[in-house]
Amino acid sequence: MANIVDQVSLGAIVQVRDRLLDQQAKGRKILRLESGDPSFDIPAHAREAMEKALRDGQTHYTASTGIPALRQAIHRKVTTENKLEVPGPDNVIVTNGGMNGLYIIFRALLDPGDEVILPNPMWTEIAENIRLAGGVPVPVRLRAEEGYLYAPADIEAAITARTRAIFINTPHNPTGMVVRRKTMEEIAAIAEKHNLLLVSDEAYEHVIFDGEEHVAIGSLPAAKGRTITVHSLSKTYAMSGLRLGYVIATDDLILMRLKKLVRCTINGVNSVTQYGAAAAINGPQDATLAMAAEYQARRDILFAGLEKSPYVKAFKPSGAFYMWASISPDWPGYQGKTDDWSMTNYLIDQAGIGSAPGSAFGPDNEGYIRFAFSCSTDQVRAAAELLPSVLQAAKA
Ligand SMILES: Cc1ncc(COP(=O)(O)O)c(C=O)c1O
Structure with a gap:
């Protein structure tokens, strides 16, 4: 008997990780460039x-939407830092990581058959959570030649009578592109013109390089009242295993639905984590800034390494901790359409280097590969040194 959950995959990155850990158990040195888990404390x-x-x-048990001290801290942070107009802490819902936030958002917004426009490539879990809610993901291509930036005209062209929301993620997983204010304004104007909601995933808001600015789309006049924002402490404070995220919503009906969903799913986040989260948000932010600086150094090391290989062409990210690269058909290990898995498999087998195949990030992304540089600087350096020669050594 078919069930909506059958449409969801078990995840390519999980498969890669399991194989790497298996190799590690057998005594092999592995380099964890497959997933985005901060190496920091x-x-x-x-x-x-x-x-x-x-x-x-x-x-x-705590209040299912979060302890007051944390919701107050988050309210202060989103109004001052993200410049969101949010009436009070009651508009904040604390979730079990951003992932749980995404689940309840799409569940609260969508009726069966409702469409959500999202970028392609995109972190797989976005489309999976849209499907779980009975919705239909409508991918809009980001193009390498345009620096993977959102093309507002393409977004507008994808709108149909069933479109409910436009999903935005900046800094972006998997390309690391950062959306500038002008593009955000154009997207917000499109949402206003077609009376659509905006779902803004800001999990990487603090992992941003080269002095780029993170713009919260919900702060723009055209986006006010139509934006639901999801944040995460996983990347900002390296709290990935502690599982804390939050959702900001201002529409009363949506807020009510989100509260019901939280009560009937997690019924509140781990109490101890919530105290840590309040301290993290209220306290000094120097650790977050230091992490971003270190990620930028890792980016430069990995980019320089990949530049030495004629077989991959990497995009230099301005945020997040991923490097998205196209695979050259000249690569001796190239195996046509399934190529992204052949390079991922090859790198695990030959060098114990993790990566994520492009096909894990939406349709027509075979021929790409994603490297994460959230593992330690030593691991990133070792991978950057190895990759050119390992790729060169592949046999057709
Ligand atoms: C784009 C994006 N959004 C949200 C998340 C959620 O992370 P978490 O559930 O750890 O808060 C991630 C994690 O990798 C992500 O890449």
Whole structure:
């Protein structure tokens, strides 16, 4: 019997990770460039707040939308830093990571058959969560020759009578492109003109390089009242395993639905994590800035390494910690349409280097490969040194 969940994959990156860990268990040195998990420790003040919460016995159910101290901290942060107009902490819903936020957002917004426009390539889980809610993902191509930037005209051309929302992600996984204010304004104007909602995934808002600015689309006049924003502490504070994200919504009906969904799914995030999150948001932000600087250094190391190989052409990201590269058909290991898996498989087998195949990021992305540089600088350096010669050594 078919079930909507059958439309969801188990995830290519999970498969790569399992194989790498298997090799590691057999004593092989592996380089974890397959997934976006920060190598850093969480900020010291977040750790201390969690230790204190444990000592104070803060281990009981919390309000399902989050403890007041955290929702207040988030409200302050999104109004001052992201410049969102949000009436109060009641518009903040604390979620079990950004992933859980995305799940409840699409579940709250979509009726069966409703369409959501999203970029292609895109992190797989976006389309999967749209499908889980009965919706239809409508991918709009980002083009290498345009620096993978959103093309507002292409977005507008994809709108149909069934379109409910436009999904935006900046900095973008998997290309690392950062959307500039002018493009955001154009997209917000399109949403206003066609009376569409905007779902803005800002998981990488603090992983941004070269002095680029992160613009929260919800802060733009045309986007006000029609934007639902999802954030994550996974990348900003390296709190990936602690599972904390949040959703901001201002529409009363959507907010009510989100609250019901949280109550009936997670019924609140781990209490101890919430105290750590409040401390992280309220405390000094120097750890976040230092991480971004280190990611930028890793980006430069990896980019320089890939530039030495004629078989991959990498895009230099302005944010997030991913390098998206096209695979040359001249690569001796090239195997046509399935090529992204052949390079991913080859790199695991020959060098213990992780990557993610392009096909994991939406339709027609075979021929691309994604390297993550969130693992340690030493691992990134080792991979950058190895990659040109390993790729060269492939046999047809
Ligand atoms: C684009 C994007 N959004 C959201 C997330 C959510 O992360 P988490 O569930 O750890 O908060 C991720 C994680 O990799 C991501 O890449």
